[in-house]
Amino acid sequence: MDITSMTAVEIGKKIKAKEITVADAVEAAIAQIERVEENVHSFVRIDKEGARKRAEEVQKMINDGTLTGPLAGVPVAIKDNLCTKGVETTCSSKILEGFKPTFTAEAVVNLEKAGAVILGKTNMDEFAMGSTTETSYYGETKNPWNLEHVPGGSSGGSCAAVAAGECAYALGSDTGGSIRQPSSFCGVVGIKPTYGTVSRYGLIAYGSSLDQIGPIAKDVTDCATILETIASHDSKDSTSIARESYDFTEGLVAEVKGMKIGVPRDYFTEGLDPEVKEQILKAVKVLEEKGAVVEEFDLSLVQYAIPAYYVIASAEASSNLSRFDGVKYGYRTSEYEGLHNMYKKTRSEGFGPEVKRRIMLGSFVLSSGYYDAYYLKALRTKALIKKAFDKAFASYDAIIAPAAPTTAPKLGESLSDPLKMYLGDIYTIAVNLAGFPGITIPVGKDSKGLPVGMQIIGDCFQEKKIIRAAYTFEQTKSYEAPELAKGDR
Amino acid sequence: MANQITDETIEYVGILAKLELSDAEKEEAKKDMEKMLDYIDTLNELDTDGVEPMSHVFPVHNVFREDVVTNGDGSADTLANAPLAKDQSFKVPKTIG
């Protein structure tokens, strides 16, 4: 029995049925980590002993009936921007080296309550700023499908860990596509929920108005189940929304008859790799055959989402990241003369180039004389983009889009030209600006054998609809793991 | 209409952001910023007159806490990660001259 190839829900069921123990599941994950981690480098920190100890506790609670949920005893990996009490949390940055939070992020607390066993913290682009997981201070993560390629980012570590079978599922965060794009590159499923669905308490902020935590797993069932577990109305997060229902698994219905699906023409233009386009349109066809009503339409304003996003995200980041100054936690430069020199040296040594680039841009667009021209202009653009989507959702239950213009690029190709890298976020970013939910599912592979993901975007609070569409498609195609995950068994 | 970022601007933004850049980094930062701002300037093609700037997406409002003390002595946790501490306080370079 190969536990590492099972989905989280499958593992949970087997544990519940006493076919395997929590320790079996955890040891299988640890063995897989020991086998592939050297090549993939999904993790920045692995806590084998902690996981083993926790496995015993969870097993007891399962045995005595206190833990009955679907995820009890299932091993998970957590993105390194989610605070875990007493466990180093760095956002893959030097500036937070050694930082041990004194509390645990609400989403992780919710997982722990459900009996999750945390294996460790996954690698990411430094402070989630990047699309390749190459900006991590702790070295890049590689794509399990082809180690010469990036896993995507910023939740690249989480997605690679799931694809490589190092954990049953993982948590990521998505500010401009950071769950959906690497999920696509790694051939796994990831959901960015409606803004306010999962508490941001304990998520180290990048762009506060855009950040959302979400699940990454092998299939839609897992993702719906995990989302149901981590989502909550949290009084500690003022932007958390009390939703009418958190029963996302109700969306797990293989039926799309009559569902109206919009395909924006402006998302399928020359910027899109023809192979990616082909795979997605094929998947759309499948849904159409299943009874969905598919229609092409013009979304408009597509080209303005990226510039608006980089103004807003960088502005918020410049402020959010100002707390890293060497006074209260993390890195402080060893030699300095006076306060301001200490600040400058600490931050200049502690942050990597991409983070500095965005802090500089963010500080500039907010500075005296530029606020109206840049920041307010971006907020107005955001309002228009939201309106364009609202108009589309008046006609459609879901919108289908690529998750990225290409499949995973080779390592080292993207960082040389930041603007080019930013352009890769074109299909994911508007969803964050407008607060919508989006899911990425694998639909095929390109000629290089790299996975192609399809993004399904829903209206606010309509996760169940996109879960349903994704689940329906998934029935036609079983999960495929990279060779590396399978090993030589 | 290409944006021109001067040395003074980069210097000034460095002061605001508390970042110290080497000369080479400054040159690169100038180029990066010029390129990004040129790109961002494409927003000017959009007519946004009369459009209300949208900071919050959802009409959620009036999220409050009641005025009840529930936190106790937090000093140990607060100082747990301090790079330098003394007398239960964070130690920093002298602030007042």
Place this chain on the structure above:
Amino acid sequence: MAKQYETVIGLEVHVELATKTKIFCSCSTQFGGAPNTHTCPVCTGMPGSLPVLNKQVVEYAMAIGLATNCDITQVCKFDRKNYFYPDNPQNYQISQLYLPIARNGYVEIEVAGQKKKVRIHEMHMEEDAGKLIHDEWDDTSLVDYNRSGVPLVEIVSEPDMRSADEVIAYLEKLRTIVQYLGASDCKLQEGSMRADVNLSVREVGAAEFGTRTEMKNLNSFKAIARAIEGERERQIELIEEGKQVVQETRRWDDNKESSHAMRSKEDAQDYRYFPEPDLVPIIISDEWIQKVKDRQPELRSEKLERYKKEYDIPQYDAEILTNSKHMADIFEEAAAICGKPKKVSNWLMVETMRLLKENGMEPEDIDFAPENLAALVELTEAGTINSSVAKEVFEKIFAEDIDPKAYVEEHGLKTVNDDGALEEVLKKVIADNPQAVADYQGGKKKALGALVGQTMKTMKGKADPVAINKKLQEML
């Protein structure tokens, strides 16, 4: 003829609100405490922490806005003010710039019989910073975040004041209003009320304002008055010398009685305000405003009228008593306990005011329990102690808040009511002072006073002078 100058002053007044918890977390706002004991991840800017607004802060701010005739901003938001300083743990302060809670108000002041309106430009809510202590030992600074996140309102006036007297009158007026609302204790020394002075000068009759400076670190009315005078002179001197006044922030040093510019290359005054994404807007309905209005406690003018009617206290006394909410509270409580409002008022009007003045204190600094004052009134009324002993006991109450009954008991200060003992002393006094006795008997009534005095002295004050007087007359 020398040019005549006019001083133009606007004030930014920070008031610490009297909430139990901080503005964005459930830590106590209690003053004092060992460093960093009143802290949590939110008020120390820990990564991942998020603010949640204290409702009471909004209600206090609304109450102050309404009492200062402001318009309440019914869609109100928070913004971030970005600047690096170690007392500011996130390196941004959550404040309000674009949609502050109240705008366009005024308060009326009276200086030398002249009434005047000082307009309020706006009032906003924000969080206080932590405290920095200079460590002499190794020349570093130590940061304590106990005050970090304590709620403040900042009340920004228009440049409507023209003299230190007007400024003081405005501050006193604001203080009274805020205290009566119960929104703050407004202690300047403890920093729960702080004022920054924006000042410029111009030639009398000039239409334009001069360049202004902002003066910080003013922690008493005296310091404010001195700083205004000093800055006025400094600016006039610059102008007379043909130099420019530089728009800058200056720090007042009350010991040196001078100010110095706080500018440095690293303090760019560019706060990069933007809407706080971690907090949602506050929408204030008409009903909510009405509710806050309805809950408004008795204001000073109402209290003053009531004192005159209910306690039969003269206008002047009622003004002094109600000038400070704290004093008025002590008055009412003590009067309620002993049922002798006039006596209580007397103690506050005379002895308390004298001791405050001697000690350079404000009525807010009164630190004795009304119970003790009431007990003292009861002791005097019952004749247990005489008035001179009472004064001595009151000084103890004022200084150390002692229980007068226990104190009188312990120190044997009770008036001697034993007729026999008094007679013994009087016999001796009569025998020792034949001249005074002769004078009295010769018709000089005043001589009796000397004998009473002698008796009191012999009895170390523990006698009732009225009783002595009566007894002496009988014996002579």
